[in-house]
Amino acid sequence: MGRPPCCDKVGVKKGPWTPEEDIILVSYIQEHGPGNWRAVPTNTGLLRCSKSCRLRWTNYLRPGIKRGNFTEHEEKMIIHLQALLGNRWAAIASYLPQRTDNDIKNYWNTHLKKKLKKPQGSEGYFRDGLSSSSSTTSPKQISRGQWERRLQIDIHMAKQALYDALSPEKSSGLAELKPSIGYISYAKPRCYASSTENIAELLKGWMRNPSKPASKNSATTQQSFDNVAGMTDSASKAGTPRKEDTSSMEMSEPFESLFVFESFDSSNSDISQSMSPEASLFRDESKPDLTAQGQLSLLEKWLFDDSPNQGNDYQLSDIKLDENANFV
DNA sequence: AACTCAATCAACCGCCTGGAT
DNA sequence: GATCCAGGCGGTTGATTGAGT
Numbered sequence: 001m002g003r004p005p006c007c008d009k010v011g012v013k014k015g016p017w018t019p020e021e022d023i024i025l026v027s028y029i030q031e032h033g034p035g036n037w038r039a040v041p042t043n044t045g046l047l048r049c050s051k052s053c054r055l056r057w058t059n060y061l062r063p064g065i066k067r068g069n070f071t072e073h074e075e076k077m078i079i080h081l082q083a084l085l086g087n088r089w090a091a092i093a094s095y096l097p098q099r100t101d102n103d104i105k106n107y108w109n110t111h112l113k114k115k116l117k118k119p120q121g122s123e124g125y126f127r128d129g130l131s132s133s134s135s136t137t138s139p140k141q142i143s144r145g146q147w148e149r150r151l152q153i154d155i156h157m158a159k160q161a162l163y164d165a166l167s168p169e170k171s172s173g174l175a176e177l178k179p180s181i182g183y184i185s186y187a188k189p190r191c192y193a194s195s196t197e198n199i200a201e202l203l204k205g206w207m208r209n210p211s212k213p214a215s216k217n218s219a220t221t222q223q224s225f226d227n228v229a230g231m232t233d234s235a236s237k238a239g240t241p242r243k244e245d246t247s248s249m250e251m252s253e254p255f256e257s258l259f260v261f262e263s264f265d266s267s268n269s270d271i272s273q274s275m276s277p278e279a280s281l282f283r284d285e286s287k288p289d290l291t292a293q294g295q296l297s298l299l300e301k302w303l304f305d306d307s308p309n310q311g312n313d314y315q316l317s318d319i320k321l322d323e324n325a326n327f328v
Numbered sequence: 329a330a331c332t333c334a335a336t337c338a339a340c341c342g343c344c345t346g347g348a349t
Numbered sequence: 350g351a352t353c354c355a356g357g358c359g360g361t362t363g364a365t366t367g368a369g370t
Contacts, residue, residue, distance in 0.1 A: 016338070016364085038355065054356070055339070090358060105359070106337050 013047040017056055021046055025053055026061050034062075059100045066098035070107055078104055079112060 017025075028044045034057060037050040046053065059065075070078070074096060081092045089101035089108075096104065 014340075036355090049340090050355080051341090051357095052339075058357095059338075087359065101358075102338075109360095110336060 011047060012049050012052075014052075017048075017060075021048065022056070022061060025056060029057060029061075055102075059102045062100075064098055065100060067103070070099075070111075074099070075107075075112065078108060082108060082112075 024044050024046055025040070028040060032043075034054075037054040039050075040046065040053045041048055041050055044053075048056075077095060078092060081095055085091050087105075087108075089105040093099055093101040093104050
């Protein structure tokens with residue numbers, strides 16, 4: 001007997017989310033908090049599977065998500081973390097608090113894999129031994145001793161490469177490596193529908209073009225958010241909240257209440273400072289707290305310790321990572 | 329302008345895990 | 350211990366977009 005579907009497939013909508021659905025979902029989560037996804041479709045009236053709601057929230061609507069181009073620094077971190085952790089995107093994402101696992105996975109599959117295949121040379125930090133031996137050779141094909149030795153070598157190489165990549169001129173590397181302990185002040189990220197402000201702008205833009213077919217518009221929710229982000233971005237840069245002609249908006253009643261909410265993060269420039277209590281709640285929820293602070297610092301020490309035999313008595317085995325980060 | 333093809337990425341699918349009973 | 354169920358995760362798909370011809 002097969003496993004029953006997570007939700008009743010009949011009448012469940014699929015495909016891209018419309019701005020309306022986004023707003024309904026965000027508004028519901030603002031009120032009830034994330035979690036109990038099973039109840040979300042029934043309580044909101046969304047014709048979506050609970051999984052779809054959760055995915056939409058975690059990958060797109062959650063506050064503090066940065067989208068768009070990956071910086072070289074992020075790229076390097078992903079490469080090295082992938083070498084260390086394998087395709088455990090959620091674990092990797094916990095080191096890049098503003099990126100989702102899906103985003104990282106996509107970026108890896110579309111960009112970094114290609115770089116991997118390129119002959120070594122330009123990517124000096126990306127060496128065959130680091131990437132291929134650890135990820136493509138099955139441990140079962142070699143003896144345990146050999147495999148462990150190889151793993152140690154790989155880890156050492158990864159450490160070395162990570163150190164090379166992130167230091168010394170990139171001192172922000174250490175800070176950014178901290179997994180989701182708090183949001184770090186980055187260069188102004190492109191936040192999309194992460195705030196009700198953005199949602200409001202989104203809806204505004206969306207309602208201005210009601211003639212566009214919903215499918216096209218929904219398919220371009222991303223672009224809508226892009227525009228929104230761009231607008232709010234420039235507005236916040238100017239230091240003045242956008243007070244656009246909201247009068248021109250013809251807002252349907254169910255959405256009105258949204259706009260009296262406080263922003264999740266009224267300015268994207270420093271999320272940690274501007275988070276509302278709700279946003280803090282979401283922040284806590286949004287990413288797994290990979291480790292306790294102490295464990296993290298151990299990990300950092302280990303990661304950046306270039307000379308493990310120089311009297312440091314912390315070892316890999318001492319780092320009690322949670323389920324995301326065991327190396328074997 | 330029209331067409332083809334590759335790249336991108338949001339979303340889905342199915343498996344796994346862990347908690348509840 | 351067995352079973353059920355919700356949530357989480359990674360792999361994959363398919364619609365859209367943009368570049369090239």
